[in-house]
Amino acid sequence: MTEKQVHILIGCADARDLSQVQLDAIDKVTAEFRDMSIEVELHVIRAAGSFVTPDIVMDIKRTIEQAQRASDPLLPISYYIHIQTHGHLTEDSNDHYISHVHDLKIVEGSPLNCGMLGASGVGIEIEQMIVEEKPVITIKGRAVVVDNDTKIKYLLQEYYAYDGYLAGDWIKSIDLLRTHPRHQRTVLEKAIAVDPELKMLRIQITCGIMDYAIHSLIRVDDGDPSVPYWDTVQTEIRKHTQNDRSAKEMLINQSAKQKPLAGLLCMSDPRMSSRLLAANYYMRHKNIQHTGDYLPNTVFNITGSSFDIPQTPFGPYVIAGFFYAVKHLHLVDQMVMGYNEDQTDRIIKKIKNDPIMRMIVQKFDVNLIAINQLELQQEEA
Incomplete structure (x- = not known):
């Protein structure tokens, strides 16, 4: 091998976010790159909403550390992170592989859209559960019954190192699905910029929306940077979802309610x-x-x-x-x-x-x- 590439996909936990068509495309393109003496390692970090939170940044660091430890020290390594959200785009949206947010429209209320559009509501439900269950936690050696908003803040401070409220703060909704992947890219870029270990790696980041209605990824970053491995995988997926009858049948579940x-x-x-x-x-x-x-x-x-x-x-x-x-x-x-x-x-x-x-x-x-x-x-x- 003359080169190694480490790709990290930050994707949603949604059950529809993976298919055999995607797995086959990844295997095929990975083999093609291996034939070109390029070793590709793909990791997937999945959390609801594809939010780039501090724990996700830490996951990225640990993933990169693992890849470095397992690699030939003489082999050059390049790093790529792909941020991917999902939704249901209208038929008049520009669904080319590289598109622009102003050319994309979301079908409001579609079951194909990410459930974390309502994440703050989920946060409120979690708060309600905590207040109803009244858990007893230990804070500075003292037992505290968590039964109101203030004590939930204590819980977050003590166990999750977060100073703030839960709903709408620690857990908040996606603001706008079209711009969400770009925003998360910015969040990640800022995190990398102040981390000396990550900053030195020249990590390249892409971002896009997986349209479950057409089973294809749409990049919303002007295609910059160009990432031949990732772009080839997505082209392969598009080819099969459009032309392969068995693939279309397999993907019916991706356009169904979760x-x-x-x-x-x-x-x-x-x-x-x-x-x-x-x-x-x-x-x-x-x-x-x-x-x-x-x-x-x-x-x-x-x-x-x-x-x-x-x-x-x-x-x-x-x-x-x-x-x-x-x-x-x-x-x-x-x-x-x-x-x-x-x-x-x-x-x-x-x-x-x-x-x-x-x-x-x-x-x-x-x-x-x-x-x-x-x-x-x-x-x-």
Whole structure:
């Protein structure tokens, strides 16, 4: 190999955000780049709304650190981050691969739009749950009953290092779906600019909207920077969704209302956790017939590189996404997937250590299904 590229997709946890068509395109283009002596490593960080919050920035740093440790020190590495939101564009929108926000219009109220357009409302529901459940937390060695807004602020300060309110502040709605990916790109660029470790890496960032109605990504950044690997993957996806009948049939679920079978909390590194393996396991477990291909609308997936560090809290949109999945999508079956049994145990421990996540699990009687990549790979071998 003469070069290595590390690509990190920041995408939504929405169950419709991945399909076998996309997986096949990634595999095909990755192989083509390998033939050109370019090694490509793709990681996916998924949180509700694709918000670039401090925990997501930390996930990016950890992902890059892992890639550097596993690489040949003599091999040049380039880094790319792709911010992707999703929605339903009107038929008169310019759906070319590279478009402009003023040429795009969102179908208001469409079930294909990101649920985090109403994130502040989800935050209010979480606040209501906390006040009703009245959890007892320890602050500076003293037991405190959290039963009002002020004490929720104490909870956020003590456990999540956030000084502010929960709804509309720590968890807030997407302002405008068309401009959201560009705004998150700006947030990320500012975070990189003040981080000496990230700033030196010359990370290139793209941003776009996945239109579920046409199953294709639309870049809203003027195509700058040009990223041959990512652009080729998206071109391949467009080709198959437009011309391949079997692909169109497979993608019907992507243009349907979100109604997944189960939730999945797992690592962002594909070498540690596989959404496809988890989906196949769940369908076998529930005796649901399937072909082995990954269908959209199967698994509501939240990922992170620090999910296996039990003493650190989850970020706001991981919590919002988990609550939304459990309460509104009725996904009380939540698979928890690490690379091996020990890593899975650490993720479950983190869920139980996080006061709000623990409360959601207890209130809605969530079934945490422990699985791991090693065992599932052996089962499918």
